[in-house]
Amino acid sequence: MSHGQRHSPTAEQLAANRPLLGPRGRLLAVSALVIGAVGLAASYLLGNGQADNLRHFYFAYLVAYCFWLSIALGALFYTLIHHLLRDTSSVVVRRIAEQLAGTLPFMALLILPILIPILSGSSELYWWLDPVVRESDALIIHKSGYLNLGFFVARLAVYFAVWIALAGLFRGISLRQDATGGTAPTLQLWKYSAPAMLLFAVTTTFFAVDVIMALDAHWFSTIFGVYFFAGCMVGAYGLLVLSSVLLQAGGYLRAVITPEHYHDLGKLLFAFLFFWGYIAFSQFMLYWYGNIPEETGWYLRRFSGDWLGWSVALLFLHLLIPFPIMLSRFIKRRRKLLAVMAVWLLIAHWLDLYWLIMPEYNAAALPLSLLDLTCLVGVGGLMLGVYIWLAGGQALVPVRDPNLTESLNFENV
Amino acid sequence: MSEHVAAAEPTSAPRLLGFLVEFRDTATLFSACEKVRDSGYRNWDAHTPYPVHGLNDAMGLKPSRLPYIAFLGGVTGLGLALLMQWWMNAIDYPYLISGKPIFSLPANIPVMFELTVLLAAFGTFFGMLAVNRLPRFHHPVFTSERFARATDDTYFISLELSDPEFGAQAARELAGSLGGASVEEIWEDDDAEA
Numbered sequence: 001m002s003h004g005q006r007h008s009p010t011a012e013q014l015a016a017n018r019p020l021l022g023p024r025g026r027l028l029a030v031s032a033l034v035i036g037a038v039g040l041a042a043s044y045l046l047g048n049g050q051a052d053n054l055r056h057f058y059f060a061y062l063v064a065y066c067f068w069l070s071i072a073l074g075a076l077f078y079t080l081i082h083h084l085l086r087d088t089s090s091v092v093v094r095r096i097a098e099q100l101a102g103t104l105p106f107m108a109l110l111i112l113p114i115l116i117p118i119l120s121g122s123s124e125l126y127w128w129l130d131p132v133v134r135e136s137d138a139l140i141i142h143k144s145g146y147l148n149l150g151f152f153v154a155r156l157a158v159y160f161a162v163w164i165a166l167a168g169l170f171r172g173i174s175l176r177q178d179a180t181g182g183t184a185p186t187l188q189l190w191k192y193s194a195p196a197m198l199l200f201a202v203t204t205t206f207f208a209v210d211v212i213m214a215l216d217a218h219w220f221s222t223i224f225g226v227y228f229f230a231g232c233m234v235g236a237y238g239l240l241v242l243s244s245v246l247l248q249a250g251g252y253l254r255a256v257i258t259p260e261h262y263h264d265l266g267k268l269l270f271a272f273l274f275f276w277g278y279i280a281f282s283q284f285m286l287y288w289y290g291n292i293p294e295e296t297g298w299y300l301r302r303f304s305g306d307w308l309g310w311s312v313a314l315l316f317l318h319l320l321i322p323f324p325i326m327l328s329r330f331i332k333r334r335r336k337l338l339a340v341m342a343v344w345l346l347i348a349h350w351l352d353l354y355w356l357i358m359p360e361y362n363a364a365a366l367p368l369s370l371l372d373l374t375c376l377v378g379v380g381g382l383m384l385g386v387y388i389w390l391a392g393g394q395a396l397v398p399v400r401d402p403n404l405t406e407s408l409n410f411e412n413v
Numbered sequence: 414m415s416e417h418v419a420a421a422e423p424t425s426a427p428r429l430l431g432f433l434v435e436f437r438d439t440a441t442l443f444s445a446c447e448k449v450r451d452s453g454y455r456n457w458d459a460h461t462p463y464p465v466h467g468l469n470d471a472m473g474l475k476p477s478r479l480p481y482i483a484f485l486g487g488v489t490g491l492g493l494a495l496l497m498q499w500w501m502n503a504i505d506y507p508y509l510i511s512g513k514p515i516f517s518l519p520a521n522i523p524v525m526f527e528l529t530v531l532l533a534a535f536g537t538f539f540g541m542l543a544v545n546r547l548p549r550f551h552h553p554v555f556t557s558e559r560f561a562r563a564t565d566d567t568y569f570i571s572l573e574l575s576d577p578e579f580g581a582q583a584a585r586e587l588a589g590s591l592g593g594a595s596v597e598e599i600w601e602d603d604d605a606e607a
Contacts (some may be wrong), residue, residue, distance in 0.1 A: 281522060288519050291511060329480065411466045 006256045011404040015181075018395040019253055025392030029385045033285040040113075043374040045314055046170040055124040056371060059361035062125065064375035065114070066212065066353050067235070068383040069107050069229070073204055074236020076163060077098030077229075079170045080200055083186075083193035090264055091396050092256050092408035096243050098174055099391040100236070101167040106386045110379060119153065126152075128217035131202035139218055147217055155210055159203040166196050174398050204229055212353075215360040219298040223283045228356075230276035234318075235349040237269040241342035245335045253396055259333040260410050266332030266341075273326060273345055276352075277319035301363040302355065307360020310366065313357050350376070427573060427601040429581055430553040433560060434593035436568040439465055445570055445591040446471040452587055455576050460560070460569040475526060479540050486536020487529045494528035553599045571599070 009017075047057025052399040078097040082090065114125060123129035128140050128147050140147065170189060205225025213224045221227075244257050244265070287295045302311050322345060331337045354372070361367055398404065436442040439461075446459055450473035459472055502508060503516035513520065542548065554571050555561050563569050570591065572584050579587070590597045 278526075281519075285519055285522070289511060289513075327484070409466070 007336070008258065008408045011044050011399070011401075011408060014256070014395075014397060015399040018178075018399055019256065019397060020395060021239060021252070021388070021392040024250070025388055029389035029392060032381045032388060033385030034381075035299050036378050036383070036385055038379050039374045039376075039378030043371055043378050046369075046371045046374060052104035053122070053124050054117070056361065056367065056369070058117070058122075058125040059358060059367075060369070060371040060375045061379070062211070063350075063354050063357050063372065065107075065110060066357065067350050067376065068303055068379050069110075070232040070349070070353070071235040072100055072103050072107055072167075072383070073163070074232035075199075075240070076104065076167050076170075077204075077233065078236055080166070080197050083170070084197055086190060087348065088406040089410040090261060091401050091403050092253070093240060093244055093261055094401075095174070095395065095397050096240055096247075096391070097236070098167075098171040099394070100239065100243075100387055102171045102390045103241075103383050103386045104163045104167045106161070108164060108384065110382065111156070115153070115156070118149070122210075126214060126216065126217070129140040143217065147214065152210060152214075155206060159207045162199050162203045166200065166349065170196070174401075175394055177398060177400055179198065179400075181402075186402055201229075202413065204232070205397075212356050215357060216228045216298055218294065221283055221287075221298075223279060227276070227279045227283060230279050230311050231349050231352050232273060233272035234276055237265060238342040238346040238349065239270060241265050241269065241335075241338055245339040245342075247396065248335065248410050256397060256408065257402070258410075259335070259364050259408075260412055262338055263329070263333045263412050264410075266326065266338050269338075269342065269345065270323075270332070273319065273322055273348075275324070280319075286382075301359045305364060306366040307355075307359055310351070310355055314348070314351050315380060318345075318352055322348070339358040360410075422451070431571060431573040431599045432584060432588035433554055433557050433597040433599055434560060434570045434572070434588050434591050435595045435597070436570070437479055437594050439568065441592050442568040442570070443468070443471045443592065449570060449572070449587065452573060454579055454584070454587060456573040457576075458571050460554075460563040460571065462564050462566060462568075463516075465568075477544065479537065479544055482540030482544075483533050483537040487533035489536075490502055490528035490532030491525050493532070494525040498524055553601070556599060559596055559597065567578055577586070 043057060043061065045056050047060070050056050055092065060070055066210055075097040079094060079101055081087075082094050082097070118125065118129065123133075127133055128143075129149060134144065135141070169192065173185045186276075204226075208225045208228030212228065213219070241262070244253070247253050248257060284299065287299055290296075301307065322341065325331060326341060331341065335380070358367055401407075434445065436445065442459065442461070442465070446468065449457055450471065459468060461468065498521045499516055507515050509515065509518070553573075554569075559567070560569060570593070572588055572590075574581055574584055576584070
């Protein structure tokens with residue numbers, strides 16, 4: 001930009017003087033990890049005190065886990081689509097997404113509090129694991145080729161193996177480029193992005209089916225994987241915006257991430273919040289119109305009693321109110337306003353996952369409790385702690401990406 | 414023959430319509446645009462072979478009205494779709510489908526969505542044409558032979574003489590002061606009138 005009102009550093013300046021989080025980042029990461037550990041310990045104690053074989057704890061933990069995992073998955077998708085589309089405009093925020101996706105190996109560990117009880121015979125979370133049900137329920141007998149413990153665990157292992165490999169590959173090559181420079185790593189990432197995207201789509205879809213949809217093993221929805229994916233993206237764009245704004249508030253990347261980049265992030269946040277609404281309605285309308293008992297039961301639970309209010313709140317908070325707000329160009333270009341919307345939509349995304357999972361725990365009443373909060377803080381603290389720790393060890397932007405200059409000078413025409 | 418010439422005589426001599434200033438690089442184009450912007454001249458434009466970042470600011474262009482037209486189109490589509498389906502299915506020809514109420518919102522949403530998108534797209538497309546005053550078949554700048562290079566390697570500023578506050582002389586002085594590689598007068602194309 002020869003004529004700038006803007007004074008972005010050049011790519012060379014960034015490479016010579018890498019933007020690093022520094023000791024503040026490490027302090028923040030350790031604090032988050034401690035808060036997370038305390039949150040998890042509190043969750044376990046609260047859950048244990050309920051004398052329900054930890055059933056409430058498992059469900060509350062699953063909501064929190066899916067919430068944070070979905071954000072890491074969305075960040076992985078962000079990295080993949082960035083390379084798949086040969087995107088040059090948003091290179092400056094890609095490292096943040098790479099570090100978020102870099103938490104996936106750790107997220108594989110965090111599924112153990114659910115998975116270990118299941119392996120040792122608990123059927124509190126998934127009633128289709130109950131030996132009596134497996135012999136008496138005609139549908140479960142029919143589905144037992146797919147829904148059995150061994151295959152379930154094997155599938156989870158495959159999903160996490162794929163995600164860990166993809167996050168490691170895309171993050172690793174990008175980090176190596178920081179040292180070596182050159183176009184070869186970028187070309188390599190472009191090449192891998194298409195098959196990686198296929199793997200991501202299949203694993204994320206089946207993860208949603210296995211872990212969330214299978215809570216009610218009688219019910220099925222072929223659009224469920226896309227529905228979960230749409231939520232992943234709302235969460236990921238929300239946290240990307242929030243991370244960028246907080247970094248800038250802390251004095252980092254001040255002239256690097258500009259209103260032009262926020263405008264783009266805002267557009268995609270807007271696009272995915274509407275995509276979520278589109279998919280959610282597509283799923284709902286077919287079941288509403290068909291009105292077949294085996295399909296409507298799932299909705300009936302969510303549309304009766306206290307859950308009706310939650311469903312209506314979800315419709316308004318996740319779609320109808322943010323839609324016209326996010327339509328505005330004014331808001332998308334102002335980081336503080338956009339950050340408010342990002343927090344809003346992160347909350348809406350949590351409401352969504354709670355709505356997907358918790359009616360299977362208690363269909364009669366809202367099971368809101370302190371446990372939901374401690375689980376959210378517990379898993380979140382640990383995940384964000386790892387995220388900040390990873391981000392702190394590296395430059396905050398891919399300093400030697402050949403497209404960095406183009407991204408620094410990016411303007412929405 | 415002579416009659417024909419005589420008949421053409423009363424229509425006045427070709428009129429001066431404006432000035433076309435040529436630039437070889439964006440730096441001089443930017444400062445020239447800022448100069449015209451600050452002079453308060455209206456009815457002028459910059460012509461570049463590709464989108465030049467920051468030129469909108471240098472030209473002092475206001476944000477486009479197009480989003481509002483698109484939004485109006487969308488809202489119209491939404492309302493129209495609801496009204497149409499309500500009248501068709503619940504009033505004009507009530508028809509009970511799968512035990513649902515005669516007028517039931519979820520069933521109407523797909524058409525509401527489609528018409529919103531359609532009319533918003535119409536608003537964007539036709540609104541864009543209207544805001545740009547298109548389609549038109551001719552513009553005086555096309556009489557300049559050099560202007561063809563505006564799609565190739567040269568930048569231009571065109572000043573039209575329709576500005577009420579600037580006379581031909583003031584416009585000529587402004588055009589001359591912009592630091593362009595050349596200033597060309599744009600005359601009414603008498604061939605086009607025939």
